[in-house]
Amino acid sequence: EAQVTQNPRYLITVTGKKLTVTCSQNMNHEYMSWYRQDPGLGLRQIYYSMNVEVTDKGDVPEGYKVSRKEKRNFPLILESPSPNQTSLYFCASSLTPGGPYQPQHFGDGTRLSIL
Amino acid sequence: AQTVTQSQPEMSVQEAETVTLSCTYDTSESNYYLFWYKQPPSRQMILVIRQEAYKQQNATENRFSVNFQKAAKSFSLKISDSQLGDTAMYFCAFMKQGKFYFGSGTKLNVKP
Numbered sequence: 001e002a003q004v005t006q007n008p009r010y011l012i013t014v015t016g017k018k019l020t021v022t023c024s025q026n027m028n029h030e031y032m033s034w035y036r037q038d039p040g041l042g043l044r045q046i047y048y049s050m051n052v053e054v055t056d057k058g059d060v061p062e063g064y065k066v067s068r069k070e071k072r073n074f075p076l077i078l079e080s081p082s083p084n085q086t087s088l089y090f091c092a093s094s095l096t097p098g099g100p101y102q103p104q105h106f107g108d109g110t111r112l113s114i115l
Numbered sequence: 116a117q118t119v120t121q122s123q124p125e126m127s128v129q130e131a132e133t134v135t136l137s138c139t140y141d142t143s144e145s146n147y148y149l150f151w152y153k154q155p156p157s158r159q160m161i162l163v164i165r166q167e168a169y170k171q172q173n174a175t176e177n178r179f180s181v182n183f184q185k186a187a188k189s190f191s192l193k194i195s196d197s198q199l200g201d202t203a204m205y206f207c208a209f210m211k212q213g214k215f216y217f218g219s220g221t222k223l224n225v226k227p
Contacts, residue, residue: 031213042121042206042217043160050213058214059116090160097213098148103162 002027006091006107013081014115021076021110023091031097032074033058033104034066036087043090049074050097081114088112117142117209121218128197129226135182136192136221138207144168147211149183149190154220155203163205166190197225 004025013019025032033048035058045058049068063085065077074093078085088111092104118141128134140149151163166174166183173181178198182191194201202225207218 033213033215035215035217040219042119042219043208043215044217045215048213048215056213059216088158092160097215098150098165098167098210100165103165104160106160109158 002105004091004093004105004107006089006110008110009108010111012113012115015082016080019078019081019112021078021089021091021112023074023076023107024072025074025093025105026072027093027095027105028071029093029095029105030071031095031104032068032091032093033097034064034074034076035090035092036060036085037090037109038087046076046089048097078112081112083114086112086114117144117211117216119207119209119216119218121205121207121221123221124219125222125224127224127226128194130197130199132197133193133195134197134223136194136205136207136223138190138192138218140188140190140207140209140216142188142209142211144211147209149181150208150210151179151181151190151192152206152208152217153201153203154206155200160206164192194223199225199227201225 034046035043047066091107
């Protein structure tokens with residue numbers, strides 16, 4: 001089954017404790033992206049990757065890191081989480097961004113709470 | 116940076132009726148993509164329809180169609196014959212070279 005898998009699905013942690021949200025896709029997609037969703041703000045892109053070893057900042061990259069060492073994985077790293085990073089996070093992938101018949105496949109989301 | 120504005124936080128429509136969701140955006144780019152995504156209560160993000168800015172013809176997908184006005188920077192979504200399963204948050208999105216910008220969303224309630 002074609003899917004984007006995020007882990008964990010839920011996490012409650014404390015300020016300053018480094019955490020990683022993993023994202024893996026099994027569709028051989030070139031493009032991967034991370035978003036955060038907050039009430040009243042819609043989705044905001046954090047980082048995206050057009051291909052292996054190529055990553056670019058989205059609209060809200062501050063406080064986050066990513067890496068794309070292999071095509072299938074695109075982890076999101078919070079080195080020193082703060083309460084304003086409490087949010088619902090989505091990972092997505094597609095063959096190319098916006099291509100015809102190539103919709104972004106989204107993961108099920110990760111609910112992060114930073115106390 | 117580009118901005119995407121959805122001015123209708125919430126809308127309601129009777130089952131089988133037609134509803135139009137509004138979206139405007141601000142950009143100086145000439146080539147880009149526009150999308151409508153649906154997020155039902157399950158939280159899954161589902162692509163509804165996409166439009167390439169260089170194409171004048173409005174995109175359609177079954178009951179969903181768009182009114183793309185490039186000069187006005189407007190990209191509205193029309194849902195015909197609304198169904199209960201259309202109840203969801205709808206997000207308008209702009210994309211250029213992999214960088215996405217989403218609107219704040221419109222919550223659509225389809226009433227029986």
